[in-house]
Amino acid sequence: MMDGGVPNIKKWVVLCPVYINSKKTIAEGRRISAEKACENPTCVEIGDCCGHLKLPFAIEIDKAYPRDFMQVGRVRVLLKREDGTLCNPAIPSRKQLMFHVAELVPRHPGRTKKLEPASTANVSTSKSGKGGRKKR
Secondary structure, three states: OOOOOOOOHHHOEEEOHHHHEOOOOOOOOOOOOOOOOEOOOOHHHHHHHHHHOOOOEEEEEEEEEOOEEEEEEEEEEOOEOOOOOEOOOOOOOHHHHHHHHHHHHHHOHHHHHHHHHHHHHHHHHOOOOOOOOOOO
16 A cells, blocks of 8 residues: 555654643643643644645544544654655754744744634633622
């Protein structure tokens, strides 16, 4: 199945959105510091960032993250070619890849539109109704 011009993506590095999600804890699967991570990245955003970094990538929609199987999708990325040379000399390791992608995702064109309405919605809902117990 993997012969005849189709690259063997089984050997490529796996990058799950959970690895760079600042909303997750280390126990939930985050692999870089929360300060450097980004909020709720998607596979498509990660794929676009890999394309921007000029790295070959493949999005696997059907795959789920074992610790949180509701989190569907992951990205395979080629860091080193068959002969051992780096595809992008600035990114020698998985960790560096995670740092670079986490830095780029917040600046993704699909992100800039989504963030504005969400921030205004939170302000209006916070003042609805009185909380607390009734005094006797």
